[in-house]
Structure formats: C-alpha cells, structure tokens
Amino acid sequence: MPRKMRIVESNKNQKKKWEEKGMITFVNQPVDSEHIVSLNPDQTFQQWMGFGGAFTEAAAYSLAKISPQLREEVLDAYFDKDVGLGYTLGRTHIHSCDFALENYTYVDEGDKDLASFSIEREWKYVIPLIQDAMTVANEPLTILASPWSPPPWMKTNGEMNNGGKLLPEYRQVWANYYVKYIEEMEKAGVPIWGVSVQNEPEAVQVWDSCIYTAEEERDFVKEFLGPTLQKHDLSDKQIVIWDHNRDVIVDRATTVLEDPEAAKYVWGVGNHWYVSEEFENLSKVHEAFPDKHLLFTEGCIEGGVKLGAWHTGERYARNIIGDMNHWLEGFIDWNIVLDETGGPNHVGNYCDAPIIVDTKKDAVYYNSSYYAIGHFSRFIKRGAVRIEVLSNVPNVSITAFKQQDEIIVVVLNETEQNEKLTFSINEESAEVIVPAHSIVTYVIH
Incomplete structure (x- = not known):
C-alpha cells in the first residue's frame, strides 16, 4: 500500500487555523531534485x-x-x-x-x-x-x-x-x-x-x-x-x-x-x-x-x-x-x-x-x-523520536518525528512566496506547496 499524507495548515491570510487540507497519496516517481526533502525514518535521534x-x-x-x-x-x-x-x-x-x-x-x-x-x-x-x-x-x-x-x-x-x-x-x-x-x-x-x-x-x-x-x-x-x-x-x-x-x-x-x-x-x-x-x-x-x-x-x-x-x-x-x-x-x-x-x-x-x-x-x-x-x-506526542531530514530547500524550516506507524513533519515558511517541496521516503514521493507565511503539519501513514 502506498503511503498517505494528511495535511493540516495555518497561514497568515486565512482566518481558520489547523485547517484540514485533505490527503495526498505517495507515488513511485522520479523526484524533483531542486525541491527535495528526504525523510529517513531509520536514522533516529532524541526521544520527545x-x-x-x-x-x-x-x-x-x-x-x-x-x-x-x-x-x-x-x-x-x-x-x-x-x-x-x-x-x-x-x-x-x-x-x-x-x-x-x-x-x-x-x-x-x-x-x-x-x-x-x-x-x-x-x-x-x-x-x-x-x-x-x-x-x-x-x-x-x-x-x-x-x-x-x-x-x-x-x-x-x-x-x-x-x-x-x-x-x-x-x-x-x-x-x-x-x-x-x-x-x-x-x-x-x-x-x-x-x-x-x-x-x-x-x-x-x-x-x-x-x-x-x-x-x-x-x-x-x-x-x-x-x-x-x-x-x-x-x-x-x-x-x-x-x-x-x-x-x-x-x-x-x-x-x-x-x-x-x-x-x-x-x-x-x-x-x-x-x-x-x-x-x-x-x-x-x-x-x-x-x-x-x-x-x-x-x-x-x-x-x-x-x-x-x-x-x-x-x-x-x-x-x-x-x-x-x-x-x-x-x-x-x-x-x-x-x-x-x-x-x-x-x-x-x-x-x-x-x-x-x-x-x-x-x-x-x-x-x-x-x-x-x-x-x-x-x-508529536511523548515518546516520539526525531528522524533525519535532508533538505535542499533553503527558505523553509523543517523537523520530523516518528511514532508508532506514522511520521510527523512540521514545516514553517516565513517568506512571502509559496514554496514547492517534494517529500521522499525510500522510493516513494509526494509533492506539496507550502503557502507563504504558513505553518503546516504533515502526518504520513
């Protein structure tokens, strides 16, 4: 089964916060190397x-x-x-x-x-x-x-x-x-x-x-x-x-x-x-x-x-x-x-x-x-563990944790421009747009 990703967004220009933006399904496809964010759940760091x-x-x-x-x-x-x-x-x-x-x-x-x-x-x-x-x-x-x-x-x-x-x-x-x-x-x-x-x-x-x-x-x-x-x-x-x-x-x-x-x-x-x-x-x-x-x-x-x-x-x-x-x-x-x-x-x-x-x-x-x-x-709950994030996207801040069967990624875009990201996990990828002045949580199953 391909991974699925839930998107929860807050941004400067929308009144509603923590807005559910639907689900995206990961696909097996070549990754856009200009906007790649590689998530490596096997490389772990501290427990939260x-x-x-x-x-x-x-x-x-x-x-x-x-x-x-x-x-x-x-x-x-x-x-x-x-x-x-x-x-x-x-x-x-x-x-x-x-x-x-x-x-x-x-x-x-x-x-x-x-x-x-x-x-x-x-x-x-x-x-x-x-x-x-x-x-x-x-x-x-x-x-x-x-x-x-x-x-x-x-x-x-x-x-x-x-x-x-x-x-x-x-x-x-x-x-x-x-x-x-x-x-x-x-x-x-x-x-x-x-x-x-x-x-x-x-x-x-x-x-x-x-x-x-x-x-x-x-x-x-x-x-x-x-x-x-x-x-x-x-x-x-x-x-x-x-x-x-x-x-x-x-x-x-x-x-x-x-x-x-x-x-x-x-x-x-x-x-x-x-x-x-x-x-x-x-x-x-x-x-x-x-x-x-x-x-x-x-x-x-x-x-x-x-x-x-x-x-x-x-x-x-x-x-x-x-x-x-x-x-x-x-x-x-x-x-x-x-x-x-x-x-x-x-x-x-x-x-x-x-x-x-x-x-x-x-x-x-x-x-x-x-x-x-x-x-x-x-x-990100007690016991979650931070995982490795490799990103070549300069204008956003990103962190990621895993817990049980999900990966949580939080992205902050403080700029005036929308930013394109391609999340990559092993052979799968999913493309998203992170709006200007937004904080977005991605929950990947």
Whole structure:
C-alpha cells in the first residue's frame, strides 16, 4: 500500500487555523531534485518528552478573574488531548517571580530553621490551577519548579529584585528550602518532577533575580543542592542547570558538567530563547555531554500583548524547530495566560502569551503562537523520536518525528512566496506547496 499524507495548515491570510487540507497519496516517481526533502525514518535521534507552559501566579490570578466557563475552556485548550494542545509538562516558580502579584517568600525574615515555612499563598491561585489542569490532562504533569531569588535576608543586596547573590553562609539553608517546597507541594497533590538551580542566573533584573557564576552554580549543586535532595530521599527529583539563554549555554554547561561530582546530580540543561537563536549551541552541549538532556524552559513574546500578530507564531515555530533539530527533548512555554495588559507583573514587565484573557470584558483571545505550538504538540506526542531530514530547500524550516506507524513533519515558511517541496521516503514521493507565511503539519501513514 502506498503511503498517505494528511495535511493540516495555518497561514497568515486565512482566518481558520489547523485547517484540514485533505490527503495526498505517495507515488513511485522520479523526484524533483531542486525541491527535495528526504525523510529517513531509520536514522533516529532524541526521544520527545512533551510540551507545556508555566503556571505563574499571574496566569492563575488572571484565570480566576474570568467566568468559570471561560476558565474551563482555556484549560481544555491547553490540556485536553483531543481538542487542545495536549500539554503534559509545566513550570512553576518557587515563591515569587516577576509574573507574581508582588515579591513574596514562604518564610519569616531570618528564619534559618525554616520553622515558619508555608506555601499557603499558593493555595489561593496556583495550586488549584495545577490541580484542575491535571484533571483535564487526566494524568500527573511533569512539573519543573524554578526559583527567581532566595529570600532577601539570604542575599548580598538584601532584596529579591536587582540581582545580588546568595550569601555563602545560607547555601545549606537555601538547599533545605527546595526540599521543604517539594515536600509541601507534593502534600498538596502537585508532583514536582525537578528543579532548576536558578532562573536566568546571569541576568540582573529589576524583578526577582539572583546571580550565580558557572562555578558558583556548579559548587551549589555539588556541595549543597544535590546532596541535600539525596539526604531527604528526593534523589528522584531532577536538577536542571543554566535555565537561561543559548548564547553562553556551552560555556555554562561545560563548567558544571566537566566536574563529575557535580554532573552526577544533574539531569540536564535548560535554555531560553531570548537574545540568541544559536540553535547549534544545543548540539555542542549534546555532543560534549551526550548522557545529559536538553529542555526548553522559557520563552515568550516581550513588550505586551500582540493580539492578531502572525510573526509571534512564526517565532514560536522557528524556535521549536531550531531547538528540536539540535537535540531538544521538551518545550515549556512561559505564562499559559496573561490578562489584557500582558500582566499582571509586579514591575511592569508586560509580555504576550498564547492565550490572552480580557478580565474586563470576560473574553478569551487565541494568538497565532497558540496555533503554532499546536502544529507540534497535537501531533508529536511523548515518546516520539526525531528522524533525519535532508533538505535542499533553503527558505523553509523543517523537523520530523516518528511514532508508532506514522511520521510527523512540521514545516514553517516565513517568506512571502509559496514554496514547492517534494517529500521522499525510500522510493516513494509526494509533492506539496507550502503557502507563504504558513505553518503546516504533515502526518504520513
């Protein structure tokens, strides 16, 4: 039986997204060598672990401000495997981040014993959101928890914002804090899969932030965080380092992972998309440390809400394809939802999100980024394996995975022209036209 190919398309000029464009049957015929995309299912790379987004206080608060019916619609749109994106991953913040309503921690000032530790605040918005998301997903989510800053009294600058460093005398207390957080969240029914050491450890931000050199991150993992998790029977919790941009990911990963005592505690390296689209840096990390994993832990469109924009979805698709083709194993978006301002954000660092809720009008808006993610997440499931793609078509971005009896190919065309492609698998081929400014998923059986 010849292969058949289902086509699902979104483009800038059509209102309907994820539009079914029918089926094409592969044929045995000479291939047009000018536009060939060879798919080799026998040459495989990394296994995929899933897609997800961040459960911030801002997202949870915004969803609490709209009607229960619309909140349920948004949860279905992300976590339902049939109608939505089928998210299985998540990220949340250990006490406050910029997308919280204010700076806050879980302990009283100066409480080195952490006797006052309480996550009671998270019960108001964040924990109920995660619990409801897991109900819709019908499975536990794989959740990464990241700190943006230690409490002010543990830091050199005495505040959560504006950088500063963890004071050496509080490294053990801070490691104990992660343990308390994991234990309390899991008592609340929220599984914590892993933690990152520090969100964006090289950026002094006007919001919650803390600076670590690569050596400081290495030593904190090796001497405090890793052993402390182990001591408390939490060695099954994964540790992710870096959790920052791709530009210096190779140097940062190398400093930590070349130390075997630090490396033994580290699951992998997290990356963000800001500043740099040097996707090849992920391959450099993989080639140097093939036993470690690569996870996208944050990306968003900066500068407030961009309702109706198409370029935002293209940025998502370009970054997902670029990272996938360089050994990425999972993708976690930033805020799943923001309000009409691109917040709330306690320092005014407003951004866009794939779904925007208007808390004044009780309305939900789906951005092109939402549909872009869906071109991947609705088709490439946990356990899928990336396969080799050989293309001589310069103007499109392509990635391909196989799972069970199907091959999934996603193509992004950011140009003003339609592009002709000829897919080739062994002796069979099929010709398609990829419209200008489109994202297309091809499902080949």
